[in-house]
Amino acid sequence: xxxxxxxxxxxxxxxxxxxxxxxxxxxxxxxxxxxxxxxxxxxxxxxxxxxxxxxxxxxxxxxxxxxxxxxxxxxxxxxxxxxxxxxxxxxxxxxxxxxxxxxxxxxxxxxxxxxxxxxxxxxxxxxxxxxxxxxxxxxxxxxxxxxxxxxxxxxxxxxxxxxxxxxxxxxxxxxxxxxxxxxxxxxxxxxxxxxxxxxxxxxxxxxxxxxxxxxxxxxxxxxxxxxxxxxxxxxxxxxxxxxxxxxxxxxxxxxxxxxxxxxxxxxxxxxxxxxxxxxxxxxxxxxxxxxxxxxxxxxxxxxxxxxxxxxxxxxxxxxxxxxxxxxxxxxxxxxxxxxxxxxxxxxxxxxxxxxxxxxxxxxxxxxxxxxxxxxxxxxxxxxxxxxxxxxxxxxxxxxxxxxxxxxxxxxxxxxxxxxxxxxxxxxxxxxxxxxxxxxxxxxxxxxxxxxxxxx
Numbered sequence: 324x325x326x327x328x329x330x331x332x333x334x335x336x337x338x339x340x341x342x343x344x345x346x347x348x349x350x351x352x353x354x355x356x357x358x359x360x361x362x363x364x365x366x367x368x369x370x371x372x373x374x375x376x377x378x379x380x381x382x383x384x385x386x387x388x389x390x391x392x393x394x395x396x397x398x399x400x401x402x403x404x405x406x407x408x409x410x411x412x413x414x415x416x417x418x419x420x421x422x423x424x425x426x427x428x429x430x431x432x433x434x435x436x437x438x439x440x441x442x443x444x445x446x447x448x449x450x451x452x453x454x455x456x457x458x459x460x461x462x463x464x465x466x467x468x469x470x471x472x473x474x475x476x477x478x479x480x481x482x483x484x485x486x487x488x489x490x491x492x493x494x495x496x497x498x499x500x501x502x503x504x505x506x507x508x509x510x511x512x513x514x515x516x517x518x519x520x521x522x523x524x525x526x527x528x529x530x531x532x533x534x535x536x537x538x539x540x541x542x543x544x545x546x547x548x549x550x551x552x553x554x555x556x557x558x559x560x561x562x563x564x565x566x567x568x569x570x571x572x573x574x575x576x577x578x579x580x581x582x583x584x585x586x587x588x589x590x591x592x593x594x595x596x597x598x599x600x601x602x603x604x605x606x607x608x609x610x611x612x613x614x615x616x617x618x619x620x621x622x623x624x625x626x627x628x629x630x631x632x633x634x635x636x637x638x639x640x641x642x643x644x645x646x647x648x649x650x651x652x653x654x655x656x657x658x659x660x661x662x663x664x665x666x667x668x669x670x671x672x673x674x675x676x677x678x679x680x681x682x683x684x685x686x687x688x689x690x691x692x693x694x695x696x697x698x699x700x701x702x703x704x705x706x707x708x709x710x711x712x713x714x715x716x717x718x719x720x721x722x723x724x725x726x727x728x729x730x731x732x733x734x735x736x737x738x739x740x741x742x743x744x745x746x747x748x749x750x751x752x753x754x755x756x757x758x759x760x761x762x763x764x765x766x767x768x769x770x771x772x773x774x775x776x777x778x
Contacts, residue, residue: 334382341381345374424466428459458507464764469605472537476612481534483616488532490559494518497539497557501547510547514554528567529640534613541606541613542571542633550575553630561639568636577627586623587611610635657771659778661686663708668698668724669740670716674763678711681767682774695719695727702728707735708778712757714741714748722755729756736777740765 349370357366435452442448475481494517505511539557546555553574560568578586587607610633614621619637665682669675670693679689690705692698695716702710710728714721725737739752739760749760761773 334385337385338378338382341378342374349374425463428463428466431459432456432463469609472609473605473612476609476616481613481616483531483534485529486532488528488530488535490526490528493532493536493539494557497536497543500540501543504544504547508547510550513547513550513552515543515556516554517557527641528561530567530637531617534617538610538613538635539569539571541610542635545606545610546571546573546575546631549573550630561641565638565640566636567639568634570632570634572630572632574630577629578623578625578631579627580625583623583625587621657685657775659775660771662688663778664688664690664706665774666698666701666705666707666710667691668695668710668716668721669693669713671713674713674765678765678770681770685771693717695721695724698724699727699731702732702735707732709774710735710737711774712737712739714739714752722751725752725755725757738773738777 435455439449439452442452472481498515498517501515505513505515543555543557550573555571555573557571558569562568611621614635614637617637619635621633621635623631623633625631660682663686665687667675667678667682667689669678669691672693675691675693679691682689690701690707692701693716695718698710698712699719701707710725712721712725716724719727721739721741725739728735728737737757739749739755739757741748741752741760741762752760758777759773761770
């Protein structure tokens with residue numbers, strides 16, 4: 324009750340309570356033990372001074388304590404205000420940077436798309452413009468993925484999916500990826516290589532390959548961003564304690580010691596020269612979050628002017644190599660799709676045309692509809708091997724459509740295709756009866772591999 328009152332009301336009430344009790348009980352006590360009027364009068368004088376001294380001391384302690392609490396609260400508010408202002412400043416800078424980062428590739432995509440019609444007969448220009456559109460589309464997708472990834476990491480929506488990971492194959496993929504990246508960034512003069520430096524032939528581990536690859540991509544991209552000459556090297560070691568240790572080393576500008584902790588904070592790159600260091604400024608923050616998700620840690624050794632080395636490690640399980648004859652030839656792995664019938668449920672005509680082109684090229688008979696209700700009717704009238712189900716449809720959504728189809732044809736196989744990219748959405752698809760899902764944008768090899776796995 325007292326805490327709800329203002330300070331001046333509290334101190335007034337306390338004063339009256341102390342004064343009232345002092346007058347009542349002190350007079351009663353003195354009258355009960357002293358009968359002499361002269362002595363009682365003299366003691367009453369001392370009693371008054373004692374009251375002044377005691378109340379003054381109590382109020383001094385109380386007010387001092389109150390002022391101390393006020394100063395602490397004021398300090399905490401100033402700190403919170405400073406953090407909020409810094410957060411707002413960084414978020415504003417981030418949004419401005421995002422606007423620039425998104426508009427830049429979009430400008431190229433839209434511009435060169437409009438030029439395609441004018442250069443249709445010039446195959447050289449057509450190929451050049453198509454390649455630019457493809458590259459800038461990848462850039463735009465990287466930006467969107469960065470934003471989604473940091474959001475999912477901070478909201479705890481990412482989970483670890485362990486699979487067999489071939490480190491040699493992963494390094495080969497990364498090597499190929501960054502050769503193209505170097506060409507795109509104009510940094511072909513920088514030497515880049517990845518290699519394993521453990522003494523054993525063990526190169527198969529049980530981990531989340533997708534997240535491991537993303538960690539490497541973020542760290543290597545960051546190295547290229549701040550390295551203008553020299554080299555970028557990377558590798559791994561599988562130690563005896565079942566811990567995988569990876570590193571990425573560059574000869575770039577280096578990082579001062581007092582900045583080596585804040586580089587993992589969101590938007591920290593925006594405090595630097597954004598003209599020189601283009602990008603979202605989320606890469607290292609995402610890498611650190613993914614390493615933590617894998618149960619590991621990320622740390623840095625760096626010296627300004629000499630370069631930086633990022634190390635990260637996490638526990639792993641070894642996997643025995645498979646026999647050579649257990650894998651199929653890349654050329655023949657999609658032969659099981661020939662003469663299969665697949666229903667594409669997709670309301671976007673361009674996405675539908677893209678999927679149809681991929682599947683018909685593999686000998687698949689394609690049926691298409693843009694409506695959920697029509698998809699249910701087709702599944703009743705026509706034998707289907709598989710359904711590619713878009714989640715967002717104009718009538719029934721993909722979940723409702725899948726449930727109705729599975730009620731009528733429980734054995735039919737359904738794969739969800741969605742642009743939502745959130746784990747709770749994929750779980751909804753599974754609960755509705757989908758056996759798998761694929762996120763947009765859909766890559767040809769990923770789509771064919773996924774369908775082939777279920778047919």
